[in-house]
Amino acid sequence: MPASKVRVAILGGGAMGSEHAFSFGPIETAEVVGIFSRNCDRAEAAAKICGAKPVTDPFDLINDPSIDAIDVCLPSANHREFVVAALQRGKHVFCETPFALQLDDAQTMIEAARKSKTILLVGLLMRSIATYEHIHRIATSGELGRMMSIVTHRLGSYLRPGAPDHKEHYSDPSTELMTFDFDFVQWLLGQPRAVTATAVNAENGSPGEISAVLDYDGSCSATVLASGIMPASYPFSAGFRAVFERGAFELSLVFEDGPPKSTFTFYPQQGAKAAVTIAEHNPFEKELRHFIACIRREADPAILAPELAVEALKVSLATQRSLREHRTVVSIPKT
Numbered sequence: 001m002p003a004s005k006v007r008v009a010i011l012g013g014g015a016m017g018s019e020h021a022f023s024f025g026p027i028e029t030a031e032v033v034g035i036f037s038r039n040c041d042r043a044e045a046a047a048k049i050c051g052a053k054p055v056t057d058p059f060d061l062i063n064d065p066s067i068d069a070i071d072v073c074l075p076s077a078n079h080r081e082f083v084v085a086a087l088q089r090g091k092h093v094f095c096e097t098p099f100a101l102q103l104d105d106a107q108t109m110i111e112a113a114r115k116s117k118t119i120l121l122v123g124l125l126m127r128s129i130a131t132y133e134h135i136h137r138i139a140t141s142g143e144l145g146r147m148m149s150i151v152t153h154r155l156g157s158y159l160r161p162g163a164p165d166h167k168e169h170y171s172d173p174s175t176e177l178m179t180f181d182f183d184f185v186q187w188l189l190g191q192p193r194a195v196t197a198t199a200v201n202a203e204n205g206s207p208g209e210i211s212a213v214l215d216y217d218g219s220c221s222a223t224v225l226a227s228g229i230m231p232a233s234y235p236f237s238a239g240f241r242a243v244f245e246r247g248a249f250e251l252s253l254v255f256e257d258g259p260p261k262s263t264f265t266f267y268p269q270q271g272a273k274a275a276v277t278i279a280e281h282n283p284f285e286k287e288l289r290h291f292i293a294c295i296r297r298e299a300d301p302a303i304l305a306p307e308l309a310v311e312a313l314k315v316s317l318a319t320q321r322s323l324r325e326h327r328t329v330v331s332i333p334k335t
Contacts, residue, residue, distance in 0.1 A: 006031070010035045011072050012035075017071075023284040029292050033066075036054075039056075062082070067091065072093060075170075079109065080100065097122060098175045100313060101175055120306050123287055123304070124303075127303055128286040130281060144244035147188060149241075153238060153240070159172075159202040159206075159229050172320075173207060173210045173227060174317075189216055195214055197323050197327065198327055210225070210323070235254050249267070
């Protein structure tokens with residue numbers, strides 16, 4: 001366990017790398033000492049947030065023996081290369097979601113962590129957001145009875161050229177967006193038996209909007225919807241509707257001009273609906289704080305374990321197969 005602050009380097013100077021540079025600020029047991037981006041201006045802008053050193057070669061940070069941990073905020077297709085390199089050099093690694101696009105890449109990173117006996121965690125962000133945590137607590141406690149249905153949505157325009165959130169390097173919604181909600185649903189209900197998916201294609205012919213129905217043998221209805229082809233004027237939105245035997249919750253998050261606008265409502269079995277007030281916190285700070293605590297052997301890494309990301313990836317891959325096979329029911333391999 002480090003006697004002083006854990007020295008962290010961030011790979012990625014884009015929106016997520018900058019968010020992490022900011023979110024590490026209040027964590028008194030960590031210090032961001034370097035930020036990599038191939039774009040020098042981006043590296044300098046992100047580094048300025050936390051007083052770190054900007055670099056344009058990631059191995060300047062990965063090979064630095066004074067650095068304890070690497071925070072990977074790069075495109076998913078690049079995760080394996082840099083996560084494995086960092087783990088092999090004895091660094092602890094926090095990796096953003098989507099963890100991997102293929103099972104082989106995910107398993108290779110997990111095996112590298114086992115061999116190096118270092119901490120590898122994944123940014124399963126929904127597990128650190130207060131409203132999602134609230135639903136997990138309700139489901140776990142049973143205070144409103146059995147969960148009967150869960151419907152999630154994540155809607156953006158990132159697949160439309162010229163849209164404000166367009167990202168050429170992003171993958172299709174089955175991994176880029178649905179991974180977050182597949183993990184959330186599995187956090188509530190466990191691994192589904194199978195998935196059936198339908199889609200509308202984007203301009204490039206790839207799936208642009210996907211609806212996936214998860215099979216829980218009739219015990220619960222679970223649907224995950226994600227879109228990358230909303231109009232450019234449509235703000236990125238996310239949320240869910242969770243129905244229990246004795247009440248329901250509905251969350252709407254709209255990301256437009258600053259912090260997201262949130263509406264969280266409870267619908268009781270009897271009586272009037274009511275707004276749910278929950279003490280909010282920065283979920284990025286929470287998961288990064290947990291990462292640092294795990295390095296210091298002060299916390300259990302289980303809630304952000306990479307194996308959980310693999311479970312969500314299996315559902316993403318089954319969704320892709322269902323689409324290729326024209327809405328067939330695809331079984332999920334048991335973990």
